[in-house]
Amino acid sequence: MTNIDRSAADKPLALRLLSMVSPAQTGLAPFIAAIMLLAVILLTIFSPQIATHDPLAMDPLMRLKPPSEAHLLGTDGYGRDLFSRMILGGRISLLIGICAAVVALGLGVLIGLVAGYFRLADAIIMRAMDALMAMPSILIAIGLVALNGPSIGSVIMAITIPEVPRVVRLVRSVVLTAREEPYVEAAMALGSSTPKILFQHLLPNTMAPMIVQGTYIIASAILTEALLSFLGAGISTEIPTWGNIMAEGRQYFRINPGIILWPGLLLTICVLSINLIGDAARDALDPRMKKRQA
């Protein structure tokens, strides 16, 4: 029996990840989620081609119109086409989500490796991380944006920093167990340098949990960005994102509720899909979970 488990765990990472979107393996939900997410991504990538209007062009005569043939989803308070703005806004939201995940994982993995491997650094780093985790992340984000001004870069930073401690904790726990493995001690005995041990022996152990964590960070970053924009602490309103489209629609909710509902729907689909895929990735990468479902 143990042999069966082991062979499942030893399959290359890519193969195990691929198996998670096959409906035969995991059921329909991750499969549908992947299609939905792909659709949203394609919609935003090709937004210049798909858009029916210039998303930034204002038309005072066409303010707050309901959906029509000319404006698929109607117009906003400045007479801009809601559909065009929404699909362009998705670009920024997704970009911020992915960037935040990449930066948070990169920083978190580096700090986590150091914390997990060096005992002295561990005590200092983890206290700092605890302190960071004790602060409400949205307050840190608002503070950072207020400090640096509302640009995409500062929003990404504002979203990333509160995520880092979570990644650090995860990486550290993986490293703490992996560093006790005899193959790590064997590497020391073979004269391998510390960076070599860290990056070639220990780092690969963190990949599977990091992929899963990454999907959750993307989802939560998209939400946080929307929240920041909604609160007026996000990217300037000239660049549409799902968050600031909704924020602007707040005052016109009674006249044209679509301004909030449509971007909100897309945001929901996006985050839900990413979360479902993250769950599937977790199951695919952890043979024990798969067994439990069977």
Add this chain to the structure above:
Amino acid sequence: MELRARDLSHEPVIVQIEDLVVETAGKTRFPVLKGVSLNIRRGETVCLVGESGSGKSVTSLATMGLLPKDALVVRSGTIRLKGENLLALSPSAMKDRRARDLAMIFQEPMTALNPVMKVGAQITEVLDLHSRMGTAEKRARVIDIMEQVHLPDVQRIYDSYPHQLSGGQRQRIMIAMALILEPALLIADEPTTALDVTTQKQILSLIAELQEKHGTAVLFITHDMGVVAEIADRVCVMRHGEILESGPIREVLEQPKHVYTRALLGSVPSLVPREARDDASGASVIAARNLGKTYHTGSFLGKKSQVRASFGVNFDLSPGRTLGIVGESGSGKTTVARSIMRLIEPTEGQILLDGDDIAHLSPSAMKPKRKKLQVVFQDPFRSLNPRWTIARSMTEGPLNYGMSRADALAEAKRLLKIVSLPEDALGRYPHQFSGGQRQRIAIARAVMLKPDVLVADEAVSALDVSVQAQVLDLLAELQRQTGIAIIFITHDLRVAAQICDEVLVMKRGEVVEQGPASRVLHQPQHDYTRALIDAAPGRFWDFAAGKPLVA
């Protein structure tokens, strides 16, 4: 001590397994048991011996009705318990039989006990589920069974958690739980493998004593021929899902019929130490002077305490010779090994490598010395990075010391041939090899750097006995060719007797006896050494010769 020779033919048959066939579930049916038949009488101990993968555990799990449903299926055959076919029972009826008539104890008592429940309550729980007794009556019964398994200070242990007990005590608790409902059959799956020899001896005699008292039939699963010689009435030798040979213990040990049985018995290392080789050179390549390691524990503000994991270790080892460090778990032998390897820094004493003290060198100063000191670990499944190809693992060391990749690969190929592995092994991953093959790879990796000293930390303990013999031969051959000095850490006196020139016996961090293997293992001076040798299972029998050992 002698082989058992009891006549139990008048006793009723408790368990009768006939033509049991178990296959893997799913489309590709792979046979795991190919028609196993055996029966056990009241009060009889039947030993299932075989190497890993032979189907011993599957046989016991099938009998318990505990085969993993989605992985293994019984295709045909019967298992009768007092005449009733267990395979035809409904799951709930089987559950009831399991409680009343069948009991099982496992290898690792820590994982089989609930860590957050007091052991007394855990034993009582068995009674709660399967009997109707008053609270006082139950407690009396639990205390009684705990006394029967010879637990000291029963009242205190009743209220202890598993982690507060020693390994042997935990196994006693497991036995108490298994026997409290007076089962007809006790299945013991390697119950002493995780225990020290002295504890093992006690547990084996406990099982025998309780069997005598309650007339329990025992199915004892083990890979250790020594244990078999101690307790078996009859033996079944298994390989690849088949029983190759079965019969009374004396018959199987004296006149094994099957070739495999003979090979198996032949590879059990003898307890009679071989003669030490001549110490020609005299100059020592590695030496320890008063070496010790003390661990300081306690937090920043908390209470400080210290543990002396090892102290006062002295030895000199010259090229081509083997030093054995022998002891039970917690004796500090691994601490000594790790200190010598400088995986930890010793707190006292010196380690002289070619005359230079390396005990307190910094990592950078240590690097050129590391080349001369290599290590082979116990568990071949964990000592190779599972994500790396064999080529990458084997060339790691040479590349660290500036050898070109092409040269390193050529050397790896040459060494793989010496350890009898195919050349194409280089491109494969560790999980594609068996335990013995991996251990040979680990040894090849260690000698890639042409070290002067090889530390083998329980390097053959996780291997089957026939594979163990091959790996020991390989080490001896490498030693003969390269003149490497080996420090061999082991708890197994048989292995120590066969390969060591000198032996150092450790107990609780201290060296209690030291000297040539032929003297220490043959005429031990210290009580502890004597106790260790006394406890070695099957010490009265010469397995290779098939006759009692005359001292």
